[in-house]
Amino acid sequence: MITPSDHSVIISPVEALDPELSKMIGNEILRSFGLRTETKPLLNDVAFALDPNRNQHHSTVILKKLADLAPAGAIRVLAVTRVDLFIPILTHVYGEAQLGGKACIVSTNRLDEGLSVGNRETFFQRIVKEAVHELGHTFNLRHCQDHSCIMHYCRSIRDVDRKTDQLCRYCRILLADELKLLSST
Numbered sequence: 001m002i003t004p005s006d007h008s009v010i011i012s013p014v015e016a017l018d019p020e021l022s023k024m025i026g027n028e029i030l031r032s033f034g035l036r037t038e039t040k041p042l043l044n045d046v047a048f049a050l051d052p053n054r055n056q057h058h059s060t061v062i063l064k065k066l067a068d069l070a071p072a073g074a075i076r077v078l079a080v081t082r083v084d085l086f087i088p089i090l091t092h093v094y095g096e097a098q099l100g101g102k103a104c105i106v107s108t109n110r111l112d113e114g115l116s117v118g119n120r121e122t123f124f125q126r127i128v129k130e131a132v133h134e135l136g137h138t139f140n141l142r143h144c145q146d147h148s149c150i151m152h153y154c155r156s157i158r159d160v161d162r163k164t165d166q167l168c169r170y171c172r173i174l175l176a177d178e179l180k181l182l183s184s185t
Helices: 019-033 059-069 120-138 157-162 169-183
Strands: 008-013 036-039 056-058 074-081 095-097 103-107
Touching: 008 019, 019 036, 019 074, 019 120, 056 059, 059 074, 059 095, 059 103, 074 120, 095 120, 103 120, 120 157
Parallel strands: 008 036, 008 074, 074 103
Antiparallel strands: 095 103
16 A cells, blocks of 8 residues: 655756745645655756747646656656746646646746746745646646635636635545545555
8 A cells, every 4th residue: 555655746847946945845745735745857858848839838748758757656746847838728827737647847937927026935935836736636636616725727827826825625625535545556
């Protein structure tokens, strides 16, 4: 039987990641999911996913590669990148995840929108929220209608700022069920 404490979530920076930010993400994953983290780069760059017509990187392509590179002991892999991400039906995404899968990714590219230079606290909070949100999708959590739930879909940076760093009651129950399934395999 696998217990969540036996394995970890890999935080995989694509470019250099501020150690303070990595620690904040790890602490929030531990608080929200009860899972420890390990920082380990799995991709040196994501140029393979660049769409030259859009000058953006196709996040779904990156997710496939990340899932293939996931170490055996990794419960999930969370990549963090500075590049601008997209999926074909949207102009951009803050991140993407394989629903019920192994991998997710967050882009810091647009998360500084509307911030004064040097406002690291709000910038880091936004990144951490989106990291937890995308990781939630890997545990089969879908977008939540509760505007304050961290699993709420964000159309704009205002939506990111409005939601809390907490799962609503309903999403907490769903996550607990998923974590029980994980520990029984």
